[in-house]
Amino acid sequence: MENRTSKYNIHNGRGIASNITELIGNTPLVRLNKIGSGLKAEIILKLESFNPTHSAKDRPALYMIKKAEQEGKLIPSSIVIESTSGNTGIALAAVCAAKGYRLMLTMPENFSVERRRLLRLLGAELVLTPAELGMQGAIEKTAELKAKLPQAFIPNQFENPANPESHYKTTAEEIWRDTDGKVDILVAGVGTGGTISGIARGLKAAKPSIRIIAVEPAESPVISGGEPQPHLIQGIGAGFIPRILSLELIDKVIRVPGKEAVNMALRLAREEGIMAGISSGAALWAALETAKQAENSGKLIVASCRTAANGICPACLWVTRSIFTYINMCIYC
Template identity: 45%
Template sequence: MSASSAPAHPPVFDLIGHTPLMPLRFAAEGLTVWAKAEFLNPSGSIKDRLARCLIEDAEARGLLRPDSIILECSSGNTGISLAMVGAAKGYQVHIAMSDTASIERRHLMHQLGAEVHLFKATKGYATGINLTLELAAREPRYFLPRQFENPINARDHEEGTAVEILEQTGGRVDAFVAGYGTGGTLVGCGRGLRRQCPNVRVFAMEPAEAAMLSGECPCCHLIEGIAGGYVPPLLVGANLDGIVKIASGEAVSMARRLSREFGLLVGTSSGGNVAAALRLARELGPDARVVTVLCDRAERYYSTPLFDH
């Protein structure tokens, strides 16, 4: 199917968003945190929202032609989501991805028809971003969604994800915490929630081993998809109330706990987010409503330490 013959609104788009917000009651701690089940999006992650909005915006602005090739740097989830959207819309998709990302992500992109360009991430995300710029300079058919700097990324969460959270909580949110890859979820949800809850506190979760927002040097960590040695432009100057540093081991342990105590097969970034939310709930008190997101499914982590037993 070509882009010229693809439906303007593919059926799979109706499955994106409007995910449930679940109370997670931690009996041992006597605390509850609220988690938005973004792993229920059709390709398995929160990035389906991003892929849909960036491509629909590009089409509306006439930036995509039937022969265009969508090219983006991704640690995996955005690549999978763009591959899904590209398949549904009839566009070719090429993804630049670090050779250290889990092999399962590569397989999922290939299954959806995308082509993967692997690179050695000597400078984190910046290496892949520079690669996409070089490739686009040589091939005019390439279209760059620019997820790390495109304001549509944050705006979609502001007008979509945050509105859903407010509807699902009856308009009461005391704190929101999430990790950052592009910064779109954190910045967009923060803005959207503050519109109705001006006193809501917004926190960034980042790996303790790569706490760049805390002014520390990046290092290796096990929370795939976040803090890739690069502070994204969308996050520069963001209105944050604080940072919660979560060690890789804590994120992995919480992801396993979510599977074994709650039946939720989610990845390490979800584990990091919930660990951060639980820490904030402990600090803010048992009556505080702390919200976070479960970013993706565990199946794309089979080859990672998450499944080391």
């Protein structure tokens, strides 16, 4: 059935969307009212959890698919294959479901049953690889599948320029528009590097004086010159410097301890009513540290909250008893 334009408008002014992909983006900014009260700098959160699959990954997932369509790399009979264990897989599953593409995801077999169920619910086909091989095993399996399926397309989120482009064309413009150009500092975590690189490019083009602060796990501070190690903050800290990360746009890197990120995510829920992921807790912790500095008095700090409500996941009820159980079981962190 072809898309039709309706004469009726819904409350947010968008009209009636033709499909779920049209609801990606235009996420809100919100002030903190309790956390950080008394500081002379103001902290605003960009809530990417308002995207359809509750994370910032919806933006690059859609842009990577659309770019491949435009370049003729995706046709109706194509298969999309990606190695991912996180929110990119969920976002790709939703986008592919809406657009009618077959999706295969490779991931280590030790990732949670809850995550696998959600991906299958969205129509994704899962190819599990030996746990002892980690994500490298999943990446190698993707290459193996590609060799057998020549019509397959691999988005490759860590290297695809459409990833940061999605944030340059949407997230940066939204932040600039919704702050009336008054944003002074951006704080964002680094996973693939797409979010911070795209937003930084857009904001610095509009206002060169804007400072860009990158957030990484203190336990695995690769961007700031440390060694890759296991850490608690899923979603950031890939253990290597991604090719699409624009290091030249970053003014400062803040290392956030994993337990501080977890505690800040809990505070967001209990004190502000905002259910956000651990990577969002890390960004807020870094934003608070930035706001405490005298030279930032009177400035407007925007922190990117990348992920959604961990608190609604039944597995997360274990958080007060075991941080590690929480990390390993939650599908959204």
